[in-house]
Amino acid sequence: MSKTLFEKICDREIPADIVYEDELCVAFKDIHPQAPLHVQLVPRKPITMLSKADAADQALLGHLLLTAPKIAAAQGYADTFRLAINNGAAVGQSVFHLHLHILAGRPFKWPPG
Numbered sequence: 001m002s003k004t005l006f007e008k009i010c011d012r013e014i015p016a017d018i019v020y021e022d023e024l025c026v027a028f029k030d031i032h033p034q035a036p037l038h039v040q041l042v043p044r045k046p047i048t049m050l051s052k053a054d055a056a057d058q059a060l061l062g063h064l065l066l067t068a069p070k071i072a073a074a075q076g077y078a079d080t081f082r083l084a085i086n087n088g089a090a091v092g093q094s095v096f097h098l099h100l101h102i103l104a105g106r107p108f109k110w111p112p113g
């Protein structure tokens with residue numbers, strides 16, 4: 001099966017500004033940032049979208065949630081950031097490899113548009 005765009009970034013086949021990586025996940029700056037901080041946090045495992053994750057992914061999903069605040073803090077946004085996951089094309093998902101948007105550095109509206 002061909003690699004997803006984000007797998008290619010994780011494997012350094014496509015360049016990106018990687019700000020964090022470990023054995024389970026990689027984080028890199030978004031190519032079209034929507035805020036002063038806009039990082040994509042992706043599991044190395046190419047789960048298509050959150051709704052396709054299963055019980056075997058429980059520890060991985062927990063790891064992503066525990067890692068996101070550390071990345072935000074390391075980028076200067078401790079305790080003040082937004083996480084977003086687009087699940088499905090109709091709500092804005094364009095890359096079908098699970099990713100957490102980590103956004104910070106400007107005011108955010110609620111509800112999101």
Ligand code: 5GP
Pocket residue numbers: 005016017028029030031032033040085086092093094095096
């Ligand atoms: P989605 O719309 O799937 O929730 O988010 C995909 C995100 O990936 C978008 O914010 C988009 O700007 C970002 N993106 C798409 N292609 C690339 C790329 O080649 N490099 C990087 N760094 N980000 C990308």
